[in-house]
Amino acid sequence: MKVGVVTFPGTLDDVDAQRAVRIAGHEAVALWHADADLRGVDAVILPGGFSYGDYLRCGAISRFAPVMTEVIAAAGRGMPVLGICNGFQILCESHLLPGALVRNDHQKFVCRDQPLVIENNRTAWTNAYAQGAEITIVLKNGEGGFVADTETLDRLEGEGRVVARYLGTNPNGSLRGIAGITNEAGNVVGLMPHPEHAVEDLTGSGTDGRGFFDSVAGWAALAAATLG
Amino acid sequence: MGDVPKVVVDVMPKPEILDPQGKAVLGALPRLGFSGVTDVRQGKRFELEVAGEVTEEVLADVHRMAETLLSNPVIENYAVRVEES
Numbered sequence: 001m002k003v004g005v006v007t008f009p010g011t012l013d014d015v016d017a018q019r020a021v022r023i024a025g026h027e028a029v030a031l032w033h034a035d036a037d038l039r040g041v042d043a044v045i046l047p048g049g050f051s052y053g054d055y056l057r058c059g060a061i062s063r064f065a066p067v068m069t070e071v072i073a074a075a076g077r078g079m080p081v082l083g084i085c086n087g088f089q090i091l092c093e094s095h096l097l098p099g100a101l102v103r104n105d106h107q108k109f110v111c112r113d114q115p116l117v118i119e120n121n122r123t124a125w126t127n128a129y130a131q132g133a134e135i136t137i138v139l140k141n142g143e144g145g146f147v148a149d150t151e152t153l154d155r156l157e158g159e160g161r162v163v164a165r166y167l168g169t170n171p172n173g174s175l176r177g178i179a180g181i182t183n184e185a186g187n188v189v190g191l192m193p194h195p196e197h198a199v200e201d202l203t204g205s206g207t208d209g210r211g212f213f214d215s216v217a218g219w220a221a222l223a224a225a226t227l228g
Numbered sequence: 229m230g231d232v233p234k235v236v237v238d239v240m241p242k243p244e245i246l247d248p249q250g251k252a253v254l255g256a257l258p259r260l261g262f263s264g265v266t267d268v269r270q271g272k273r274f275e276l277e278v279a280g281e282v283t284e285e286v287l288a289d290v291h292r293m294a295e296t297l298l299s300n301p302v303i304e305n306y307a308v309r310v311e312e313s
Binding site for chain 1: 241244245246248249251252297298300302303
């Protein structure tokens with residue numbers, strides 16, 4: 001598969017995301033924020049960082065970058081899109097996912113190995129995991145508190161759209177401990193922790209993040225089976 | 229140049245949204261010897277200078293700007309007003 005990784009001004013984790021894509025056996029394609037062109041990719045990753053310096057609100061300016069017009073259209077056609085950390089913020093600002101991410105309730109940046117539970121393994125980015133799998137990957141954010149109104153939270157939980165939840169102490173004040181969510185179709189996933197930093201034993205906290213990048217290969221078959 | 233009217237957009241976190249920055253400011257005030265403040269909410273103020281008259285059409289445009297870019301309606305409320313300088 002060809003997996004595009006978007007670089008915005010201020011993106012930090014695009015190179016790690018590209019590496020994770022290659023380790024999972026895909027071709028990584030660099031995409032540039034100012035180009036309204038997805039270069040024929042089969043899936044897109046919006047990586048972490050501080051795009052546009054987090055000016056205005058995290059992800060607020062990136063949402064209007066030329067490449068995002070294409071990403072939003074492709075997501076609507078069912079293309080797998082994964083937003084990690086700042087990418088998750090961009091997906092919320094783009095209204096591809098509901099809710100928003102606000103400053104951590106304890107006001108400090110958090111950087112730690114974070115245990116999670118995979119609560120939905122029927123998405124484009126989590127189908128390589130067992131339902132209920134417990135994984136540990138890096139969490140590093142200043143504005144990672146997921147918020148939405150009660151009705152939206154109830155709908156996300158009722159429809160099984162909470163993809164991952166924090167285990168143990170809530171690290172950033174996210175409502176109901178939500179670490180990641182998906183859209184109705186399961187092709188768009190936003191995740192606050194960083195699976196791309198946990199894909200090889202050489203560095204980091206293990207390889208628990210690799211499944212996100214393996215999953216996208218299995219999505220076409222899974223989506224077809226679900227629709228059929 | 230002194231009489232150019234400004235369109236001001238105030239953006240505030242919704243009351244039900246936790247505002248850690250406001251809380252940090254609230255916590256700092258007593259340490260500086262200021263007492264009696266019971267709550268602080270921190271928001272943003274945008275001052276827009278527009279070419280020509282501030283017509284109803286211009287204000288309608290500003291409302292659209294506020295809804296699409298200046299604020300995130302999921303977590304923030306906004307208010308638009310004209311300030312004569």
